[in-house]
Amino acid sequence: MKSKKIMHDIFQNLEIGIGEVSKLTGVSQRQLRYWETKGYIKPISDDQSGVRRYNLATLYLIVFIKEQLDEGFTLSAAFEHSKDIRLKSRIVHQFFRETFDDVKVTDSTKGYGEIDLGEFQAEDGSMHHFKGVVDEKGQYVKMDG
Structure with a gap:
């Protein structure tokens, strides 16, 4: 860039x-x-x-x-x-450095969005998707899966 x-x-x-x-x-x-x-x-x-x-x-x-x-x-x-x-x-x-492509803006008027931090495998072998979130609740991480 x-x-x-x-x-x-x-x-x-x-x-x-x-x-x-x-x-x-x-x-x-x-x-x-x-x-x-x-x-x-x-x-x-x-x-x-x-x-x-x-x-x-x-x-x-x-x-x-x-x-x-x-x-x-x-x-x-x-x-x-x-x-x-x-x-x-x-x-x-x-x-x-390279994560700007993985940022999803969910509300541009309020500056809310998600950062896709990728998948990881838990100790029990299950797969989860990890995201950093900024929204009306504040800033936090969430796991899907």
């Missing part, structure tokens, strides 16, 4: 200056530079004029860390929590 690659390239290559990042997130430029010295964030460019630029992935990380700080976590704890979230996100992304 060409659009998927384009969006990935935009996500990785779009550069946002430190001033704009500071304005968007409420994290001062001084704090951002401090986070860099601690190794929590890394600019994608720091040209000879000293202008730092960040990609969208780093912007998301900055927002996450700021949110954790606002909730009372220390900077190091916020960063450690971000590593856990990023790992879980990669696992979920990998799991669902």
Whole structure:
């Protein structure tokens, strides 16, 4: 899918200056530079004029860390929590990478649908069909069969 690659390239290559990042997130430029010295964030460019630029992935990380700080976590704890979230996100992304073809929209006005997760065999040998569902009851899994 060409659009998927384009969006990935935009996500990785779009550069946002430190001033704009500071304005968007409420994290001062001084704090951002401090986070860099601690190794929590890394600019994608720091040209000879000293202008730092960040990609969208780093912007998301900055927002996450700021949110954790606002909730009372220390900077190091916020960063450690971000590593856990990023790992879980990669696992979920990998799991669902090809499943968009297996999503059935059941109510487009309310955003309800089902994700077909396929068949599996239970310990007793019986076959079941497994689906993830989002509907008026919330989000849950269901088995048919």
